[in-house]
Amino acid sequence: xxxxxxxxxxxxxxxxxxxxxxxxxxxxxxxxxxxxxxxxxxxxxxxxxxxxxxxxxxxxxxxxxxxxxxxxxxxxxxxxxxxxxxxxxxxxxxxxxxxxxxxxxxxxxxxxxxxxxxxxxxxxxxxxxxxxxxxxxxxxxxxxxxx
Amino acid sequence: xxxxxxxxxxxxxxxxxxxxxxxxxxxxxxxxxxxxxxxxxxxxxxxxxxxxxxxxxxxxxxxxxxxxxxxxxxxxxxxxxxxxxxxxxxxxxxxxxxxxxxxxxxxxxxxxxxxxxxxxxxxxxxxxxxxxxxxxxxxxxxxxxxxxxxxxxx
Numbered sequence: 373x374x375x376x377x378x379x380x381x382x383x384x385x386x387x388x389x390x391x392x393x394x395x396x397x398x399x400x401x402x403x404x405x406x407x408x409x410x411x412x413x414x415x416x417x418x419x420x421x422x423x424x425x426x427x428x429x430x431x432x433x434x435x436x437x438x439x440x441x442x443x444x445x446x447x448x449x450x451x452x453x454x455x456x457x458x459x460x461x462x463x464x465x466x467x468x469x470x471x472x473x474x475x476x477x478x479x480x481x482x483x484x485x486x487x488x489x490x491x492x493x494x495x496x497x498x499x500x501x502x503x504x505x506x507x508x509x510x511x512x513x514x515x516x517x518x519x
Numbered sequence: 520x521x522x523x524x525x526x527x528x529x530x531x532x533x534x535x536x537x538x539x540x541x542x543x544x545x546x547x548x549x550x551x552x553x554x555x556x557x558x559x560x561x562x563x564x565x566x567x568x569x570x571x572x573x574x575x576x577x578x579x580x581x582x583x584x585x586x587x588x589x590x591x592x593x594x595x596x597x598x599x600x601x602x603x604x605x606x607x608x609x610x611x612x613x614x615x616x617x618x619x620x621x622x623x624x625x626x627x628x629x630x631x632x633x634x635x636x637x638x639x640x641x642x643x644x645x646x647x648x649x650x651x652x653x654x655x656x657x658x659x660x661x662x663x664x665x666x667x668x669x670x671x672x673x
Contacts, residue, residue, distance in 0.1 A: 461626040471660070480607040480662045485631040489658035496657040507653035510646045512617070512633045514626045 373403060373511050377432035380417075382408045382449065383467075384441045388490070392436065392467070392501055399505030411444025415452060422458050422516050429517040434508065437484075439468040439475065447478060454483040461514045465504065524578035524654070524661045525551045529561040529595065530613075531587045535636065535643075539582065539613070542644050546651025558590025562598055565605055567666055576663040580654070583630075585614040585621065593625065600629035607662045611650070 379396065383389040393405055408414035414435075421428035435453075439446035446468060453459040463485040468475075471489040479487050488504065491497045526543060530536040540552050555561040561581070581599070585592035592612065599605045612625050612633040622633050634650070637643045653659075 460629075461623065463626065463632060471658075476660045477607075477662060483606070483629055486609065487660040488656060489660055491657045500657045500659075503652050503656040506649045507656075510634050510649050512622045512635055514619075514623045518623070 373434070373508050373513060374432050375403070377434065377513055378404045378406055378428070379508070380406050380408065380414065380433055380435045382411065382414045382435065382441065382446065383438045384409050385438070388438075391497060395498055395501035396505050396508075399502050401505050401508060403508075410442045411446065411449040413443075414449060415444065418453070418459055418462075418516075422456075425517070430515050432513040432515045433462055434511070434513045435462055435464045436467045436504075437464050439466065439470045447475065447482075450479060450482050450484055458516055461516070463511075463513055467504075523547065523550055524580040524609075525553060526654075527553050527555065527561060527564070527579055527581045529555040529558065529581065529587065529592065530584045531556050532584070535584075538640075538643060539647050542647035543651045543654075546648050547655055550651075550654070557587045558592060558595040561595055562590070565599065565608075565666055566602075576665045578661045579608050579664050580661060581608060581610045582613045582650075583610055585612065585616045593621075593628070596625060596628050596630055602667070604665055604667060608664050609661060 379401065381389060381392060383392065389407055396405060408417065420426070437446045437449060446466065450464055453462060453464065460483070466479050466484045466487040467490060469490050476487050488500060491500055528536055528539060530539065536554055543550055543552060553564070555564065583592045583595060592614065596610055599608065599610060606629065609631040612630050613636060615636050617635045625633050634646065637646055
């Protein structure tokens with residue numbers, strides 16, 4: 373992943389976010405990590421990045437998205453992103469405790485790039501984040517501005 | 520039903536395919552790999568021609584090269600992501616093409632991820648190992664796909 377790429381993390385749980393951030397960094401991710409506590413905050417950021425010819429519009433980005441969040445939940449965020457002609461490009465990895473078949477199916481149908489159910493067991497959760505981190509390093513991700 | 524997806528690899532370069540397969544096996548030992556040499560072959564497989572027996576739903580993941588004979592990877596991606604059932608299948612572009620325009624275009628069409636093949640042999644192996652490790656991420660949910668049995672893709 374490009375050095376100036378950003379990893380956006382939408383996660384309302386402080387403990388989960390700390391664990392995600394720590395293990396991203398521990399796995400060698402040196403990219404900027406930007407946290408959002410709910411879907412509204414995230415969409416506000418993205419709409420601004422899209423509308424203005426800002427630095428953020430030129431930065432490649434990828435999103436780790438929780439589902440259960442206040443104000444606007446992750447599925448609504450995904451729906452919004454994937455029906456927007458510009459924002460739909462952002463690769464979205466769902467990272468959520470919600471593991472029911474219906475939610476998985478719905479997010480795949482809407483176009484999430486991958487769906488990962490947060491393991492309940494601590495060690496497994498760490499392993500998940502480490503494998504995701506390692507995978508992120510080999511990816512190319514798009515920026516919002518047209519190339 | 521096994522949780523491990525069948526890995527479909529559309530790749531015309533025999534060397535790249537062998538390398539990818541070997542290093543996937545190193546990280547996920549029991550993974551089933553099916554090789555396609557061009558875009559037509561992979562679509563023929565995914566869109567069963569009518570009359571053939573239907574297959575049970577299964578998990579698939581496609582590693583898709585771009586530059587291939589007969590039909591290129593971008594055209595394959597368009598067909599898959601325009602199909603209501605097949606679009607749920609994860610498609611990872613795995614290509615030497617590193618142009619930002621192509622990366623942008625593939626994400627716009629709906630590729631799940633875009634990976635540029637490193638030119639260096641060791642780095643290529645490492646990249647495939649990272650990919651293989653990712654496929655064994657605890658909690659990873661890959662959807663089952665019913666391959667269509669009645670429609671031709673072209």
